[in-house]
Structure formats: C-alpha cells, structure tokens
Amino acid sequence: MDTIIGYLNNMFGSLPKTEQMAMLKQELLGNMEEKYYELKHEGKSENEAVGIVISEFGNIDELVSELGLGEVRKEEGLSMLPMLDELAVEGFIAAKKRSGLLVGWGVGLIMLGAALLILISGLGENGFMGNVFSEDAMSMIGLIPLLLLLGPAIALFIYSGTKMEKYKYMESGFSLPYPLEAYIEQRQSAFAATYTLSLIMGVCLCVLSPIAIFVSSAFGDEYISYGVAVLLIIVAVAVFLFVYYGNIRGTYQRLLKTGDFSEEKQEEKKEEDRIVGAVAAIIWPLVTCVFLVSGFVFDQWEINWIVFPLTGILFGVFSSVYNMFKKKDAA
Amino acid sequence: MISSDVIRGYNDTMILYMLLDGESYGYEISKNIRKLSEEKYIMKETTLYSAFTRLEKNGYIDSFYLDETFGKRRTYYRITPQGLAYYRAKCEEWQITQEVINKFIKEL
Structure with missing residues (x-):
C-alpha cells in the first residue's frame, strides 16, 4: 500500500498544492485503496495487486489538461531540479562502483607500502641483508616500495576523482521519477545482505589481525616486525572491503537521499x-x-x-x- | 483490450449509463464498467476523474459527499436532467455512428 501512496504522491508532486488537488488526490487514493484490497482479497499477491492498481492509474496529464492546469504546471509546478533518467542513474552507480574500487586499491597499495617498509627494515634489523646493505640503508630501502606504491595510489585517487567530476551536478540536488526510485530501493535492499557480510568480514579481519603479531612473537622478538607487516596486509584487505562496499552503500543512500545523505x-x-x-x-x-x-x-x-x-x-x-x-x- | 483512442468519445456515455440507476462513486463506477464490458475495457483512474470533472463542468452530473464507515468521506455522483438529455443524444449519435461504420466493415 505504501508503494501506491508513494506513487500517487510522486504523480501529484509537480502539481499545484491547492485544496481541490488535495481532495482529488484523496479521492483517487480511496479508489486505489479499495481496488488494492479487493485484489488482495481475490488472492493476488502484494506485488501483483500493487502492479495492477498502478498500471490502471492512467496518465496524470489527462487530468492536468482537463483541470486546466497545463500552464500552471509549466510555470511553477515542475521543480528546477534536474530529473535523472535510468541511463544517468545506471551510469552514476557504475561510475561510483568503479571509483570505489580504485580508491579501495589506492588505500590498499598505501597499506601494502607501509607493510613492505616494516618488513624490509625488519629484515635489515635482523641482518638478513647485512652483507649487502647496512641496517640504516635497509630502512631507507624500505621507503622505496612505499614511495613507489604511493605514486600509483595517489594517481588512482585523482583519476577516480576526475571520473566522478561528471556527476558533480548531483550535489546541488536532483529528483528521481518514482518507478526509478522504487527500482533503486529494490537494488539497495538486495545489496544489504552483501554489505552486512562485507562489514562482518572486515571487522573479523581487523579483530583477528593481531594474531599475526602473537604468532610471530612466539618465534622470538626479532620476528615481530614480520608480524606487523602481515597485520598491515590483513588490515589492508579489511579496509578495502570497507571502502569498496561502503562506497556502494553510499551510492544508494545518495540516490535515495537517505542516511548520511538525507x-x-x-x-x-x-x-x-x-x-x-x-x-x-x-x-x-x-x-x-x-x-x-x-x-x-x-x-x-x-x-x-x-x-x-x-x-x-x-x-x-x-x-x-x-x-x-x-x-x-x-x- | 480496447484502445483508449477508439473509445474516448464514449467514456462519458458509459459513466452516465452507470448513473442512470442512481448515485455512485468512483471505484464502483469503474468496477461496474469493467464487469459490464466483461473485462474487455478497464477505464483508467485518470480517465474516470477527468470525465467527472468535464461532466460536472457541463452540468451533466453533480456531486455530493457521503460519509462512509470509519469516518472516510467519499464523493458520490448523480446524473442531472441535462445529463439525461445528453445521454439520450449520445445514444442516438452512437446508433448512427454504428450504422455508418458497419457499412465499412466486412469479414474477409
């Protein structure tokens, strides 16, 4: 029933809010409600009933022209916000997903760099490369992969930022046609389970990551830096999960203007x-x-x-x- | 399913017919039209209400409120004498229309 109310609200959204309109809307809602309950009573499912009621609603323009609202509607009715169509929404979702992936990789690369830095200086401290490089040289060498990875990571951030530039206009507001909104809501609820799973996995990885340190310290204090490196890599995977799936969740919230984007x-x-x-x-x-x-x-x-x-x-x-x-x- | 283009000129006639036996309200009218047409024609919600607006403006029907159970208010419509005259005229028009069109219809 909420879907029907939402649909009707959306249909009337761009029409002037007069008493006559409110009454007409109420009247239509009453009819649709009765039809809906009758269909349900006949044994139709929720979706079927809502589908039939909405498909038999007709075209709001027919009413608009009969009520002589055509002019009013053009002048003040339609809001100035850009209306997104399916193509724009699909494009936005895909672009956000891609940029989330890039940012996720970027963050992952930086953490990998930090892990390598610790690993290499750990190797240095333990004198594994002692015959080639000194301990100090090793901690300097450790910086090389960090910097080498930092470069591509920043490139990824900038690249994903420029990719999203196209959708900047959405920040100043937009509106969605109702069927599209319902479709996005559907996708959002389909995604909810995936998001929860990714969150659980990420948190579990973070909680379990110190095990790497315990295990390495069991072999001796000089091995702790390897443990730290492994910990960082595990955390990097977790952070990637948070960034990637959190970003997809944010995309839906942004489109539906819920959560942080309300x-x-x-x-x-x-x-x-x-x-x-x-x-x-x-x-x-x-x-x-x-x-x-x-x-x-x-x-x-x-x-x-x-x-x-x-x-x-x-x-x-x-x-x-x-x-x-x-x-x-x-x- | 009949296309709405073909039937457009007779939506008003159908609604007036439904009001011949007494007052009725939106959903009841559309349900009866559907039943009477043996599910071959379903009048859309917006078609129904733009017809109500038009008919009322022309003085063919008038509306009043009746309170239903649970405090819901519903608009009822009834046919006026002018509406009845209009209905008769439309019936005659249809007879002629039908005769004319039938002359151009043959089974192949």
Whole structure:
C-alpha cells in the first residue's frame, strides 16, 4: 500500500498544492485503496495487486489538461531540479562502483607500502641483508616500495576523482521519477545482505589481525616486525572491503537521499563542517608553529612530534563534544 | 483490450449509463464498467476523474459527499436532467455512428 501512496504522491508532486488537488488526490487514493484490497482479497499477491492498481492509474496529464492546469504546471509546478533518467542513474552507480574500487586499491597499495617498509627494515634489523646493505640503508630501502606504491595510489585517487567530476551536478540536488526510485530501493535492499557480510568480514579481519603479531612473537622478538607487516596486509584487505562496499552503500543512500545523505543530515553537516573547519584552520597551523619553534629553538625534536597526535585526539574530542551539544540544542 | 483512442468519445456515455440507476462513486463506477464490458475495457483512474470533472463542468452530473464507515468521506455522483438529455443524444449519435461504420466493415 505504501508503494501506491508513494506513487500517487510522486504523480501529484509537480502539481499545484491547492485544496481541490488535495481532495482529488484523496479521492483517487480511496479508489486505489479499495481496488488494492479487493485484489488482495481475490488472492493476488502484494506485488501483483500493487502492479495492477498502478498500471490502471492512467496518465496524470489527462487530468492536468482537463483541470486546466497545463500552464500552471509549466510555470511553477515542475521543480528546477534536474530529473535523472535510468541511463544517468545506471551510469552514476557504475561510475561510483568503479571509483570505489580504485580508491579501495589506492588505500590498499598505501597499506601494502607501509607493510613492505616494516618488513624490509625488519629484515635489515635482523641482518638478513647485512652483507649487502647496512641496517640504516635497509630502512631507507624500505621507503622505496612505499614511495613507489604511493605514486600509483595517489594517481588512482585523482583519476577516480576526475571520473566522478561528471556527476558533480548531483550535489546541488536532483529528483528521481518514482518507478526509478522504487527500482533503486529494490537494488539497495538486495545489496544489504552483501554489505552486512562485507562489514562482518572486515571487522573479523581487523579483530583477528593481531594474531599475526602473537604468532610471530612466539618465534622470538626479532620476528615481530614480520608480524606487523602481515597485520598491515590483513588490515589492508579489511579496509578495502570497507571502502569498496561502503562506497556502494553510499551510492544508494545518495540516490535515495537517505542516511548520511538525507536533507536534514546534509544541513547539519554543512553547519558542523563550517564551525569545525574554522577551528581546524586555526589550530593546525598553530600546532605546526609550536612544533617548529620547539624543534628549532629548544631542540626538542625527539619528543615534540607528540603535539600532532595529541592535537588530533583533542580535536576529535572537541568536534564530537561540539556535535553533541549541537544536537542537544536542536532537540 | 480496447484502445483508449477508439473509445474516448464514449467514456462519458458509459459513466452516465452507470448513473442512470442512481448515485455512485468512483471505484464502483469503474468496477461496474469493467464487469459490464466483461473485462474487455478497464477505464483508467485518470480517465474516470477527468470525465467527472468535464461532466460536472457541463452540468451533466453533480456531486455530493457521503460519509462512509470509519469516518472516510467519499464523493458520490448523480446524473442531472441535462445529463439525461445528453445521454439520450449520445445514444442516438452512437446508433448512427454504428450504422455508418458497419457499412465499412466486412469479414474477409
């Protein structure tokens, strides 16, 4: 029944909201409702009943022309938001999926680079390459794969960003024809199980990843760095799952304007971003100044880096406390 | 299934016929049309309501509200004397139309 109400709302969405219209809509809804319950009573399934009722609705333009609304509709009825068609939606979903895959690989590559860095410097510490390179040289060599992987990763980020440029117009709002919305909803609910599975797998991988360290430390302390490398690779797989499937979920939410992309959330976010962004713009340069001054003037290089993680944590606390108070005020 | 183009000129006639025996409301009328046509013609919701609007504007029918059980309000329609005259005229028109068209119909 909700589908029918949604369909009717959508049909009337672009028509002027007068009392006459409201009554006509109510009347049509009453008829459709009666037809729906009769069909159900005859033993039709939910989908069949809804399908028949909607297919026998007809064409709203017929009513519009009879009511002499043609002109009104053209002037103010149709909203200015671009209407997406099936092609645009399919294109957007495919593009988002591809860009999610690219970003997922990018993040994965960076983590792989970090894992290799630790692995190579671990090899160095253990003197495996001692006859060729010194320990210091090994930790420098470790940076090479990290940097080599960082390059393609950033290229992937930029490339996927430019690919999405085409769909930038969607940020300023869009509207969907009803059947398409219903179709996307269907796909979203079909995807829900996959998403949950990927989430569970990702979390399990993260939870289990420290096992690599325990196992390696059982062989001796000098093997711990290999454990860390394995841990990072496991986490990289988990992060890939989060990024890739989370992105697909985000695509549906964006199209249906639900979850993080609902209108009120968007408003809230804009406000939050503004305040938190303003504070960040002051705090981070200030912290950098403290870092540089304490380093150059007081020569505290070995300890002063702590200001960054410390500020990061404090800033995180600030923004969540700020959001909490904000929500309280709103409530 | 009959195409809506062919039948367009007679939707109003069908609705008026349904009101000859007394007042009725939207769904009942469309259900009876469907039944009477042996499921060969299903009048779309929007066709029905644009016909109501048109007929009422021309004074062929008038509408009133009746409260149903559960506090639901429904619009009922009844035929007016002008509506009855219009119906008769349409019937005559159809007789002639039918005669004429029939002259051009033969089985092959």
